[in-house]
Amino acid sequence: MMRSLPIILCAGLCSGAFAQESPNLGVPADPEEVAAWDIDIGPDGAGLPPGAGTALEGEAVYAIQCLTCHGPEGNGQLNDVLVGGHGSLTNPAPVKTIGSFWPYATTIFDYIRRSMPYLTPRTLSDDEIYALTAYLLYLNGIIAEDEAMDAQTLPAVVMPNRDNFILAYP
Numbered sequence: 723m724m725r726s727l728p729i730i731l732c733a734g735l736c737s738g739a740f741a742q743e744s745p746n747l748g749v750p751a752d753p754e755e756v757a758a759w760d761i762d763i764g765p766d767g768a769g770l771p772p773g774a775g776t777a778l779e780g781e782a783v784y785a786i787q788c789l790t791c792h793g794p795e796g797n798g799q800l801n802d803v804l805v806g807g808h809g810s811l812t813n814p815a816p817v818k819t820i821g822s823f824w825p826y827a828t829t830i831f832d833y834i835r836r837s838m839p840y841l842t843p844r845t846l847s848d849d850e851i852y853a854l855t856a857y858l859l860y861l862n863g864i865i866a867e868d869e870a871m872d873a874q875t876l877p878a879v880v881m882p883n884r885d886n887f888i889l890a891y892p
């Protein structure tokens with residue numbers, strides 16, 4: 723009896739019957755489907771799509787898509803503050819915003835593209851997202867109002883807090 727157990731298991735697993743009689747949990751994803759989900763952007767801009775936008779253009783999109791939740795000029799009335807907090811990070815009560823705290827500008831694009839507007843994410847065009855990113859960078863005093871953000875210029879933006887992160891567990 724003790725000897726027959728491994729043999730019985732192998733009959734099921736090793737014959738290939740196991741794979742064919744799987745519980746049919748879905749189908750293999752084709753490359754197009756994988757690409758639609760594979761939208762992360764690296765700190766160096768790897769993965770940024772074509773397109774461009776300026777703060778001026780972003781202001782108009784912001785007024786329609788973001789203002790009700792993030793307030794005029796990102797002052798955070800209802801939800802997260804998106805502007806300010808500069809110079810506050812060493813205070814006992816630091817104000818961490820995407821401008822004062824986040825180390826890479828490309829993360830702003832990535833975050834907006836995958837999750838905003840909060841109730842209807844993935845509905846904005848890449849141009850609109852570049853423009854919104856530019857607008858938020860402009861409001862934070864990091865770029866000029868007429869500076870276009872695209873796959874080349876956005877990764878080149880140096881965020882104020884970039885060099886202040888330390889490895890907690892070296």
Ligand code: HEC
Pocket residue numbers: 784787788789790791792801802803804818819820830833834838839840841854
């Ligand atoms: C319906 C309300 C709502 C709308 C509309 C909305 N947001 Fe948000 N936003 C939120 C909430 C809530 C959070 C916090 C989410 C969390 O922490 O999980 C957030 C977080 C963010 C953050 C991250 C802030 C941080 O410091 O972590 C950014 C950037 C942002 N929103 C940008 C936008 C932009 C740009 C738009 C317009 C396209 C927008 N949001 C529209 C509710 C909204």
